Amino acid sequence: MDDYPALSVFWSMLWFFLWIMWFFLLFKIITDIFRDHEMSGWGKAGWLIFVIILPFLGVLIYVIVRGKGMTQRDVKSAQENEAAFQSYIRTTAGTAGTAGGSHADELAKLVDLKDKGALSEAEFQQAKAKLLA
Known part of the structure; x- marks a missing residue:
């Protein structure tokens, strides 16, 4: 470990972290391409090919061009999941x-009736048994 200074470890970890983040973003974009019901099949195929052939440029352009719609689809999906x-x-x-x-x-x-004193413990247990039967 003496021949690999701390700054080199930091830079290696930074690049590794950025690489993993880029993969997450790539998978998020591919998922978004297939989730968009307003885009035609040819549009989906075009974006998918563009993102796969020119990955860094494709991801950057997709986020710039369709980032707002991507966010709206995420919010809509979250709201639908919450409602369900x-x-x-x-x-x-x-x-x-x-x-x-x-x-x-x-x-x-x-x-509530038992807590207010309107029902005794025996009456409460009888009503509860009748309700749960």
Whole structure:
């Protein structure tokens, strides 16, 4: 290790980090090319060939020309994923707008009544057993 100074290690690590970052950006761009539903098939093929044949220049030009749309597609995808997740949670928890309320809502009401003293422990356990049956 004495023949490889610290500055050389720093530069080697920096170049390695930049190289890995470039690969991540390349894969992100290739994914974005296929995710864009507004671009024609020939447009996708052209961008893909350009990014593969001239990788550094292709990535730079793609980010300059289509970077804003790339961001919008990422935001739209994140919002759709969040909406799907929230819908799944509501459906699983049973609070998707059922007419009589869900079991979780009813149980929460029972706990609230018990905490206020309107129900005794025995009445609470009986109502809870009836609700969960």
